[in-house]
Amino acid sequence: MLVYGRNVAKEILEKNEKVEKIYLQTNFEDKKINSLIEKTKCEKIYCQKSQMDKLADGNHQGIILVIKDFIYCNLEDITKKEDAFVVILDHIEDPHNLGAIIRTCEASGVDGIILPKNRSVSVNATVMKTSAGALDYVNIVNVSNLKHTIEQLKKQGFWIVGTDIKNSVDYRKIDYTGKIALVIGSEGFGMSRIIRESCDFIAQIPMYGKINSLNASVASGIMIYEIIRSRGK
Numbered sequence: 014m015l016v017y018g019r020n021v022a023k024e025i026l027e028k029n030e031k032v033e034k035i036y037l038q039t040n041f042e043d044k045k046i047n048s049l050i051e052k053t054k055c056e057k058i059y060c061q062k063s064q065m066d067k068l069a070d071g072n073h074q075g076i077i078l079v080i081k082d083f084i085y086c087n088l089e090d091i092t093k094k095e096d097a098f099v100v101i102l103d104h105i106e107d108p109h110n111l112g113a114i115i116r117t118c119e120a121s122g123v124d125g126i127i128l129p130k131n132r133s134v135s136v137n138a139t140v141m142k143t144s145a146g147a148l149d150y151v152n153i154v155n156v157s158n159l160k161h162t163i164e165q166l167k168k169q170g171f172w173i174v175g176t177d178i179k180n181s182v183d184y185r186k187i188d189y190t191g192k193i194a195l196v197i198g199s200e201g202f203g204m205s206r207i208i209r210e211s212c213d214f215i216a217q218i219p220m221y222g223k224i225n226s227l228n229a230s231v232a233s234g235i236m237i238y239e240i241i242r243s244r245g246k
Contacts, residue, residue, distance in 0.1 A: 014082045016138040017073035022046060024146060025078060026053065034058065038065050038075035046076065071139060083136035083148070085155040088162065091125025092169055097192045098240060099166075101127045101173075103159060103208050104199040105229055108134045112143020113230035114197070119147035121237050122246070126153045127162060127194075163211045166194050175204050175212035176232060178225055184216035189240045197233045 016025065025032065026049035034056045041047070041059075050057065065073050091099050100123055105111050111134050118126055134140065135155070141148050156162045163173055171192040176184075196212060198204035203226075209215070218227065218235055227235070 014080055014137065015068065015077055016080060016141055017069045017071065017077040018138075018142055019043060019046060019074045019076060021138070021142045022076045022078055023049065025080065026050065028149075030080065032078050032080055034079035036060055036065060036068060036077040036079075038062055038073075041075045043076075069138070083141075083153075085136075086125070086152045088127070088154050088156070088165065091127075091152045091154060092166065092171070092192070094124060095192070096190070096244070097124045097171070099123065099125045099127060099171075099194050100233065100237065101159065101163070101194055101196045102129075102133065102229075103196055103204050104129060104133045105197065106132070106134050107200055107229070108137055108139035109143050110134075110200065110228065110230045111136075112140040112145075112148075114233050115140065115144040115151050115153075116147040117230070117234045117237055119144075119151045121241050123237060124152065126151060127159070128153060128155050129159050130155050130157055160207050160211055163194070163208070166192075172214065173212045174214045174216055174236075175209055176218070176236060177203055177209065177215050178217055178220070179215075181215040181217035184218050184236060184239055187214050187216055189243045193240060195233070195236055195240065197229055197236070200229050 023046055032053055032055045036058050039059050039061055069077055100118055171194045173194050175196040196204055196208060
C-alpha cells in the first residue's frame, strides 16, 4: 500500500513500522524525516516531481512510503463482549468519510467497524491520513455480504439500528442497551433496501434547517455518541 504526505510518513517512521520502500522527491528537505529515514534500512528511490505525481493520487509533499497492506480482523474479534457495539458502513465510498468515522470510533471506544468488500472504499493512504493515527487502534472487518453478516449478528443477539429520514423514530428514543450494530448508509443513497429491511430500528436525526441530510461521518458521530451516552459512559 502506498501512503504519502509528510505527517503520515513521519508518524509511520517514528513508530518504526515496517517500510518496504521510500520514494523521495529530488532535493527533498525535512531534517526530522530525513533523520528518521537514515535509521531505516529500506530502499530509497529519488524521483522528479512529475514521477511522484504519477505514483500518488493526492498531495504527496515529496515523500511516498510503500508499506504492507492493512490487515483486517475477523468478525468474531469484535462481537465477543456482552454489550458489544459495532458500526456497519453500507457502501461508504469517500475515503475522507471513512477516515473521519474511524477516528470517531476510536475516540468513543466502538468495538469495531464492518465494511463490505465491493462498492466500498477500502483502507488506503487517504483513509490513513484522515484517521490521524486512529487506524492503528480500531478493528475493521471486511465482509463479502453485508446482509449475511447482519443475519450472523442477529443470531449473536445484536439489535440492528439503521439511519434514515423516512419511516423512522427519533434517535434519542431508542433503547441501546445490549449488543448494538449501527448501520450508516452511503453518501449518495443512504442504506440499500435490503439492508434497511434487515434493521430492527430505523433512527432519525431531527433536521431543523432546509437541508434534509447530514454528511455520513457527521451522522455517525451523532449516533455513536448518543449510543455511548445512553449507556452511561
